[in-house]
Amino acid sequence: MDALNGWLERSPRLAGLLDDHLRNLTAPKVLLAFLAVFASSRVLAYFRNLKIMNYVPGLRPLFHPLWFPGAFLPSTWWNMGIRYPWNNRTTLYKRFRSEVISLVPLISGDPSFYTNNLDVARQVIVGGHKTSFVKPEYASRILLLWGMNLLAADGEMWRKHRRILGPAFSNKLYEYVWNESVQTFKEMVSNDGWSNKKSIDVPVLQRTTFKFALFIIGKCGFGFPFVWSEPPTAPDGTMTIQEALRLTTDAFLTMIMVPKWVFKLPIKSLRKLQAARDQLTDFMQSQVEEKRKDLRNGMSVRDDVFTRLVQANENEESKYRLSDEELVSSLCFVQLGKQIGNVFIMLFAGHETTAHTLAATIGFMAYFAEIQEEVHEHIVSVIGRSHDPTWDDFSKLDKVTAVFLESLRLFPSGHVMIREAREDTVLNIPGSDGDEGTRTIPIVKGTQVVVDMIGVQYNPRYFDEPEKFKPSRWHGVPAESEAFTAFSVGPRACLGRKFGMTEAIAFLTMLMREWRVEPLLSVGETKEQWRERVLDAELVITLGVSDMPVRFVKRD
């Protein structure tokens, strides 16, 4: 364009002619001209991108499946959509005979490499300042993908945050999580009226698992005073904090994507969200104030995630200090371009994934009755029929752990991990089974690499019959084993892995000891149809199963 302008300035006569010509154009013609310019610029960009991607074979969709608008449109023949890697989980990489494929969109989104290979994943998911790959800011800021990055746009920031939070994740915390999970389960049974029933129909199991997981992260990670029986609205008509949290985390995507002023429009559901957000912000601010006061007065406080966040904020000398912004103010986590507060990230990351996986696990138990019986007997043999299980029992309940891990493998709730090359570098790609040698592809600065977690978990290189539910693969495998990869791998892997497993194993143990779970079929539905309907993925920010209808039957 600059070149054209320069040229026109130097040739006034021609510019005049062009001017006349333009004046004669009608609106549709102008539009057409724009379209033609746009189309040719896209075509040029497309060929440039193919070159950048080294002509690695792969997909050539109109829109990137993780970007506007592709991510929000259904997966159909003209749009990959966010479901594509799920729909094609057993065929995608086979079709291209490679564990790294390229994705070059024609209209919107950056070209990316997609991989289902762990060696490649390990090259891009690394922490620290030496790495060539970073989490792109947009991945944590805007949509879908994993807000959870400990605010780490670069390696140094990530280290700082991980160092602040890491020590809170100790055995002492896990024991507390275990205790609270057992107590909360009991509270649920007595408050939700399960105690005197022989069977309970639960149309959407996720309502329970989400409430449970939010409860545990709120209580154990933040020390929030949650009570299971508390109704969603207080007597004075204001919603409770639990309810406000529930509403805002459910509408997380809306809250991040939609500009603030929209919430001021007279639309009831948006107004309600706004009220929830306001209440939550007030609540968080008062919690921070209180914690600050306690810390300043030298009171003894629980060493949890929240305390550490506030402490880091207090400690001005420390080079790991968080700004107020980093801590909570961005709790109003709205506008594009603003980071989401660490507090909120931890609340969100700390419950969505676990809650989804719990629902999937219980769904698999309902479907595979025999495996369920085996797990039930295992539970009774480890903890008996009447005592509350203790934290010491966690490591002995390996068959419960196995069904949880296998469900998470088949429905990896963290379904994508995105990294961007911050300098020119290379990726080493191991050869497929037949050929030994490693290939190297150059990676240009700014190129994205997407670790397709669904692809990894369904990769036959790592699992035989990967699409089958076989919890026995995890029998005798320690809970921390690197063989289990759905919490990511390496130094940057999930910080809450043991936290999430602890609460999940406690919940499943309590549930399956006393209750048998069955599919809750709709009228005329077979068990097989139930499986197809329910044990299917829903993908948004995290991946889960569809609304899960089950029946709990009390065991004698």
Ligand code: HEM
């Ligand atoms: C089934 C449960 C969970 C799954 C499948 C899961 C999965 C993951 C994955 C795949 C990552 C890496 C994301 C990336 O690198 O882009 C991650 C990171 C993280 N997770 Fe989890 N997670 C779970 C539970 C939790 C819980 C309960 C907490 C908190 C209590 C938590 C806190 C975090 C944090 C803070 C990070 C960022 C770590 C870092 O950047 O160093 N997660 N998780």
Ligand SMILES: *[C@@H]1O[C@H](CO)[C@@H](O)[C@H](O)[C@H]1NC(C)=O
């Ligand atoms: C992906 O799945 C769709 C159906 O969901 C199918 O039509 C398409 O051929 C698949 N593509 C690949 C590469 O396997």
Ligand SMILES: *[C@@H]1O[C@H](CO)[C@@H](O)[C@H](O)[C@H]1NC(C)=O
């Ligand atoms: C967990 O419960 C056990 C037994 O009730 C108790 O001895 C222990 O101190 C509790 N631990 C924590 C961290 O709450």
